[in-house]
Amino acid sequence: MTEASFPAGTRETLLFLATAGLVVPAFTKLRISPVLGFLFAGIALGPYGIGALVDSVPALQYLAISHQARIASIAEFGVVFLLFMLGLELSFARLATLRRLIFGLGPIQVVASALGLGVAGMALGVAPSVALVIGGAVALSSTAIVVPVLAERKRLNSPTGRMAFALLLFQDLAVAPLLFAVSVLADHEPGSLGLKLALTLAPAILAVGALVVVGRLILRPLFHLVAVARSTELFTAASLLVIVGTGAITAASGLSMAIGAFIAGLLLAETEYRREIEVTIEPFKGLLLGLFFVSVGTELDLSRLFATPALVLGMAVGLVAIKALVLYGAARLLKMPRRVSAEVSLLLAPGGEFAFVLINQAAAGALLPETISASLLVAVTLTMIATPFMARGAERLARRLPAARNTVPLPPPDDGQARVLIVGYGRVGQLVAEMVTGHNLPYLAIDDDPAVVARARDAGVPITFGDATRPDFLRLCGLAQARALVVTVSTTRVVEQVVAAGRGERADLTIVARARDAAHAAKLYEAGVTDAVPETIEASLQLSEAVLVDIGIPMGFVIASIHEKRDQYRRMLNASEPQGPRRERRAIRRPTAESKA
Numbered sequence: 001m002t003e004a005s006f007p008a009g010t011r012e013t014l015l016f017l018a019t020a021g022l023v024v025p026a027f028t029k030l031r032i033s034p035v036l037g038f039l040f041a042g043i044a045l046g047p048y049g050i051g052a053l054v055d056s057v058p059a060l061q062y063l064a065i066s067h068q069a070r071i072a073s074i075a076e077f078g079v080v081f082l083l084f085m086l087g088l089e090l091s092f093a094r095l096a097t098l099r100r101l102i103f104g105l106g107p108i109q110v111v112a113s114a115l116g117l118g119v120a121g122m123a124l125g126v127a128p129s130v131a132l133v134i135g136g137a138v139a140l141s142s143t144a145i146v147v148p149v150l151a152e153r154k155r156l157n158s159p160t161g162r163m164a165f166a167l168l169l170f171q172d173l174a175v176a177p178l179l180f181a182v183s184v185l186a187d188h189e190p191g192s193l194g195l196k197l198a199l200t201l202a203p204a205i206l207a208v209g210a211l212v213v214v215g216r217l218i219l220r221p222l223f224h225l226v227a228v229a230r231s232t233e234l235f236t237a238a239s240l241l242v243i244v245g246t247g248a249i250t251a252a253s254g255l256s257m258a259i260g261a262f263i264a265g266l267l268l269a270e271t272e273y274r275r276e277i278e279v280t281i282e283p284f285k286g287l288l289l290g291l292f293f294v295s296v297g298t299e300l301d302l303s304r305l306f307a308t309p310a311l312v313l314g315m316a317v318g319l320v321a322i323k324a325l326v327l328y329g330a331a332r333l334l335k336m337p338r339r340v341s342a343e344v345s346l347l348l349a350p351g352g353e354f355a356f357v358l359i360n361q362a363a364a365g366a367l368l369p370e371t372i373s374a375s376l377l378v379a380v381t382l383t384m385i386a387t388p389f390m391a392r393g394a395e396r397l398a399r400r401l402p403a404a405r406n407t408v409p410l411p412p413p414d415d416g417q418a419r420v421l422i423v424g425y426g427r428v429g430q431l432v433a434e435m436v437t438g439h440n441l442p443y444l445a446i447d448d449d450p451a452v453v454a455r456a457r458d459a460g461v462p463i464t465f466g467d468a469t470r471p472d473f474l475r476l477c478g479l480a481q482a483r484a485l486v487v488t489v490s491t492t493r494v495v496e497q498v499v500a501a502g503r504g505e506r507a508d509l510t511i512v513a514r515a516r517d518a519a520h521a522a523k524l525y526e527a528g529v530t531d532a533v534p535e536t537i538e539a540s541l542q543l544s545e546a547v548l549v550d551i552g553i554p555m556g557f558v559i560a561s562i563h564e565k566r567d568q569y570r571r572m573l574n575a576s577e578p579q580g581p582r583r584e585r586r587a588i589r590r591p592t593a594e595s596k597a
Helices: 010-029 034-045 058-063 068-075 077-123 128-139 143-152 159-173 175-186 193-228 232-252 257-268 274-298 302-307 309-333 338-347 354-364 370-385 387-400 427-438 450-458 471-476 492-505 518-527 535-550 555-574
Strands: 420-423 443-447 463-465 484-487 510-515 531-534
Touching: 010 034, 010 274, 034 143, 034 274, 034 370, 034 387, 068 077, 068 274, 077 128, 077 143, 077 159, 077 232, 077 257, 077 274, 077 309, 128 175, 128 309, 128 354, 128 370, 143 159, 143 274, 143 338, 143 387, 159 175, 159 257, 159 338, 175 354, 193 232, 193 257, 193 450, 232 257, 232 274, 274 370, 274 463, 274 471, 302 309, 302 370, 309 338, 309 370, 338 387, 354 370, 370 387, 420 427, 427 443, 443 450, 450 463, 471 492, 484 492, 492 510, 492 518, 510 518, 518 531, 518 535, 531 535, 535 555
Parallel strands: 420 443, 420 484, 443 463, 484 510, 510 531
Antiparallel strands: none
């Protein structure tokens, strides 16, 4: 079988899937970032690794990624999906709290870094105007690497994580002007620079404005219609359509696809479908980001590094040093805490993925000598590979610096507070929510009926649409910090699945579930609920209480007998559990006459 026997792209796809299946478990077990695993895999499988040996050993062609272009176009969607997920976590209201960092520190960092790196480029013989533009290109950092590294270390919601994200967001916005600058320098035809700038930026501004206005009008109704269909496939298709469609609109207007996807995420973050969309898209994001890192690794030409090590390593070290010093100085100028400034400076000092686009475009326009452009690309790749290591070093360095009062604006907490999760918002769920609210406890309701969710959300109820039988969805709803999980739905199978998902995530979680009858309650106790409330038994006890009180039996005696009978049923149901350690059960008691008084 020859390479031609495979359909185009099939071999690269198989190699990537095999790499993902081996790299992620191995590096996770070694407690090393999978990002590095994908990068090293790209280096090993790329044209400068195994691919360079294919001519000598033809059999290696099946293990080599020799056509980067086949995966590069798809790999770019890794960054697009990543920005969409970040938008889902923020929303416009939460993003507004970061405006000082985005539009204050962001421009200072990009411009000052471009100037410093541009001066270094002039020392290598590059024309001043070109050196400044390329300086701006390498002043950008890697969103696709920095954000996953912060997420792995659980620091995305820290002051460091928020400052880093704000700067990365402005850097993504700066790509369009930099691309315009490169195209103007490469275009030697006469014309007004101001007119060219207006023709370039006007479509971008109109596209962003149209996305925001139209998105607010149609996205929520669109997902409501999709949710009503109760089709997982249709919901997935709608999510992918929004991401790719908004990205295509901004790409056509001159901005990056990632900006369009980010705006779509911001718009959807304000809807009740946010968490379900996040669960749906997460697998796509993970695979595409892995493919992106593999494609970055394939770009590393080790022969260039060995041929001119002083030049390549000098570029890499100079790039990191200049960016780190500039960013630290800018952050301190805006009175950011020293500890946070130092950590973010080292974290964002390496180069980013957009440098490849800008440098390659400059080389194609004959603005950069081939030797400098190729060496610079290798230097940028080396700094990107070093990002996870620099993140660890930055965190350790920050710990040695004195703590300071936090002046980094943080968005208000969303899912971090301990809440009661109420699955099902029918009549029973609504009553539970009223009782929880009466005791000043925060809660989040979950329902899979889009009509119920829409009505409740319009009424100001904290509710979200989604499938609570999925553990990953419950995690997004804050299960790790939840005070309790209350399952009020009437479908026995769904109740059992939600209980199993909740208990599988947390052994210490208080879980109270609605049961159909005594047999169902016994089954739920076996599954690990703290308390099961059978409908038939509770209805019988309430009827008994009403009739006994109505015929003149003193209320105190009636309530005592009802409590005794309820405890008797509970002991009977618990007796059906398998032998072994049991969780302590707490009786659910109706208010006594004394407690009412």
